[in-house]
Amino acid sequence: VDGRPVGIFDSGAGGLTVLHECLVTMPHEDFVYLGDGARCPYGPRPAPEIARYALEIASYLETLGVKLILAACNSATAAALPLLQERLALPVVGVLAPEARAAVQTTRNRAIGLLATEATVASRRYARAVHELDAGAHVVEVACPKLVPLIEAGASAADDLLDAVREYAAPLKDAGCDTVILGCTHYPLIRPVFERVFGRAVTLVSSAEETAREVAETLARKGVENDAGREGRCRFLTTGPSEEFRLLGERFLQLPIGAVERVALTDLERAAA
Ligand code: DGL
Numbered sequence: 001v002d003g004r005p006v007g008i009f010d011s012g013a014g015g016l017t018v019l020h021e022c023l024v025t026m027p028h029e030d031f032v033y034l035g036d037g038a039r040c041p042y043g044p045r046p047a048p049e050i051a052r053y054a055l056e057i058a059s060y061l062e063t064l065g066v067k068l069i070l071a072a073c074n075s076a077t078a079a080a081l082p083l084l085q086e087r088l089a090l091p092v093v094g095v096l097a098p099e100a101r102a103a104v105q106t107t108r109n110r111a112i113g114l115l116a117t118e119a120t121v122a123s124r125r126y127a128r129a130v131h132e133l134d135a136g137a138h139v140v141e142v143a144c145p146k147l148v149p150l151i152e153a154g155a156s157a158a159d160d161l162l163d164a165v166r167e168y169a170a171p172l173k174d175a176g177c178d179t180v181i182l183g184c185t186h187y188p189l190i191r192p193v194f195e196r197v198f199g200r201a202v203t204l205v206s207s208a209e210e211t212a213r214e215v216a217e218t219l220a221r222k223g224v225e226n227d228a229g230r231e232g233r234c235r236f237l238t239t240g241p242s243e244e245f246r247l248l249g250e251r252f253l254q255l256p257i258g259a260v261e262r263v264a265l266t267d268l269e270r271a272a273a
């Protein structure tokens with residue numbers, strides 16, 4: 001039995017969609033979630049900058065004594081997964097590969113759409129991951145810079161959000177994609193909007209469930225699971241405004257989040273130094 005928590009991070013609240021699946025799959029594990037609200041969104045930033053932030057956060061989580069780190073952010077996974085795996089002594093799991101696999105398995109016409117941040121699209125990681133699994137599949141990629149800020153803004157942005165999703169969905173519908181990857185962990189927070197815009201003919205793929213399974217398998221194979229009979233706890237940290245995070249988190253997880261601890265960016269920087 002290994003009582004250490006699992007560390008999860010994202011630029012903001014998007015990783016909560018992955019945390020949710022982890023709670024369903026591993027109710028007996030403890031989790032520490034860190035949202036980098038002060039520097040959200042990551043999507044418009046250059047890859048080296050995102051990689052530096054991801055390394056700082058992962059190093060900080062390591063100082064808290066976690067047993068595995070889950071990068072619950074596609075932009076951070078695209079920019080930094082190999083770097084984190086090289087630099088940390090812990091297992092590091094990301095979100096991108098499980099989705100690419102699910103999309104290849106799902107599509108019938110082999111036209112796959114991708115909605116993601118600018119950083120994730122620019123990395124071409126999805127297109128490459130899909131091609132490795134099926135060289136005949138075609139990926140239509142659309143960067144969606146408006147979505148993360150609108151989702152973080154919450155209910156007040158609902159009208160703009162629907163318009164933005166329609167705009168980003170149009171090229172995928174024109175291309176006849178039968179499967180669309182929600183390639184950003186924020187997007188499942190507004191899944192009903194995507195479902196309405198795409199309708200029944202399109203299958204939406206998101207990584208949370210597959211990723212949670214990968215974390216569970218990793219813990220099991222390494223023999224570092226917590227006692228199956230217990231109920232796990234979650235601890236929440238943010239670099240941004242804690243009240244905003246708490247409201248968004250409680251609405252999405254349907255879980256009293258309680259106190260959200262504030263982490264200073266200087267603490268993150270120090271951890272990676
Ligand atoms: N949830 C992050 C992702 O998956 C959001 C990135 C951002 O902050 O723009 O890409």
